[in-house]
Every structure is written in structure tokens, then in C-alpha cells.
Amino acid sequence: MQGSFQMAxxxxxxxxxxxxxxxxxxxxxxQTFTTxxxxxxxxxxxxxxxxxxxxxxxTRWEQYGGSYTQYSMDADGNNLAxxxxxxxxxxxxxxxxxxxxxxxxxxxxxxxVYVWNNVAWITNSRPIYNQQGTYIGVCSTDLELEFINRLxxxxxxxxxxxxxxxxxxLPISPTRCSRLCTxxxxxxxxxxxx
Numbered sequence: 001m002q003g004s005f006q007m008a009x010x011x012x013x014x015x016x017x018x019x020x021x022x023x024x025x026x027x028x029x030x031q032t033f034t035t036x037x038x039x040x041x042x043x044x045x046x047x048x049x050x051x052x053x054x055x056x057x058x059t060r061w062e063q064y065g066g067s068y069t070q071y072s073m074d075a076d077g078n079n080l081a082x083x084x085x086x087x088x089x090x091x092x093x094x095x096x097x098x099x100x101x102x103x104x105x106x107x108x109x110x111x112x113v114y115v116w117n118n119v120a121w122i123t124n125s126r127p128i129y130n131q132q133g134t135y136i137g138v139c140s141t142d143l144e145l146e147f148i149n150r151l152x153x154x155x156x157x158x159x160x161x162x163x164x165x166x167x168x169x170l171p172i173s174p175t176r177c178s179r180l181c182t183x184x185x186x187x188x189x190x191x192x193x194x
Contacts, residue, residue: 010039010041010062013033013041014041014042014043014060014062015077017031017032017033017042017043018031018043018077021043021045022045022075025045025056028045028141028142028143029044029045029046029121029142029143029144030042030043030044030045030140030141030142031043031140031141032061032096032139032140032141032142033128033137033138033139033140034091034092034094034096034097034137034138034140035136035137036092036135036136036137037065037092038063038066038089038090038091038092038093038097039063039064039065039091039137040061040063040068040089040091040094041061041062041063042060042061042140043058043059043060043061043073044058044059044061044142045057045058045059046119046144056075057072058072058073058074058075059071059072059073059083060073060077060079063089063091066086066087066088066089066090067085067086067087067089068084068085068086068087068089069082069084069085070082070083070084070085071083095111095114095123096111096123096125096138096140097125097137097138099111099125100125100126100127100138101127102127102135103135104127105127105129107126107127108124108125108126109124109125109126110122110123110124110125111123111124111125113145119144119145119146120144120145120146121142121143121144121145122142122143122145123140123141123142123143124140124141124143125138125139125140125141126138126139126140
């Protein structure tokens with residue numbers, strides 16, 4: 001989500017979020033925005049059984065002032081049931097909100113990895129502004145880190161022979177390129193040999 005937003009029409013902003021979540025269902029598990037007043041709005045998607053794609057479920061978060069409601073919903077965005085609610089809810093101090101530099105429109109912040117519902121997550125947040133350039137909240141995307149495992153597992157199936165990835169920093173001063181090397185090289189003079 002880039003550009004400016006009119007928080008007076010939060011349902012219109014929500015209509016922008018759901019298609020993104022549905023399109024990126026295998027990577028993205030939530031699309032949210034949190035207003036500067038601490039209102040949490042957005043969608044969450046996950047599998048109740050990680051081995052069964054048909055077990056996907058959807059959740060909608062809506063909050064007017066301190067009145068927070070969580071709904072189960074179908075993939076078309078229709079609310080099925082209220083699954084949680086609270087009064088006096090305030091999400092303004094959530095890690096996904098406080099990590100953002102509110103004065104820098106180009107700021108993109110990553111919340112350190114955390115565990116929620118026995119799943120490792122990482123959150124990307126950025127500030128959002130109204131048409132006058134005033135900070136009005138953050139837009140966030142949550143990723144389950146399981147997608148990295150799935151991605152690497154699929155990639156491993158495509159490799160026809162064993163592959164080893166070896167990484168080490170390049171030397172900054174004249175040094176040996178490995179423990180077995182007897183010559184001293186200048187920085188940038190290393191050559192790969194087969």
C-alpha cells in the first residue's frame with residue numbers, strides 16, 4: 001500500500017487489502033493497517049492443518065475507537081461469525097507500530113522474528129499518511145516463516161545434483177584467500193578456479 005489514504009472510509013481501504021492477501025496466500029498471512037489512534041484493521045489467513053490446503057481459514061479485524069471485533073469469514077470477504085471482541089482495545093503500542101519511523105515516508109521496518117500460535121512470524125511495516133502528508137498509522141504485512149522452508153524444499157526438488165553454498169567475507173586487506181593458500185593476495189585480486 002503506497003500513497004495517501006482516507007481513514008474516514010476504512011472499509012474502502014479494507015477492500016484493497018483482501019485481494020492482496022488472497023493473491024499472495026502462500027506467502028502473506030496478514031494485511032493490516034493500524035491507525036495512529038491504535039485501531040487495528042485487516043485480514044489474516046492460515047491453515048488449520050498445515051498439510052491440508054483445503055483447511056484454509058480467514059479472519060477479519062475491525063476496530064472503531066476502542067471497540068475491536070474479530071470475525072471469521074469466507075474467501076469472498078463475507079463475515080461468518082464474531083470470534084472475539086474487546087472494548088478499550090489500543091494497538092498503538094504494538095511492535096509492528098512502534099518500530100516504524102513516523103517522520104520518514106520511505107521507512108520500511110521489519111519486526112524481529114516472534115512466535116504467535118506456535119508459528120514463527122516476521123512483520124514488515126511502513127508509515128502511511130493522509131493527502132496532507134500527516135502521519136495516520138502504519139500498514140503491515142505478516143509472513144509465516146514456514147514459507148521459507150516450503151520455498152527451499154521446492155527448490156531442492158528442482159536441483160539435479162547436490163549443491164553446496166559457501167559464503168565468507170571478502171578480505172579487506174592483503175591476506176590469504178584460505179587456510180590452505182600460501183600466497184598473499186591484494187584485495188579484489190582473487191580469481192575463482194575450477
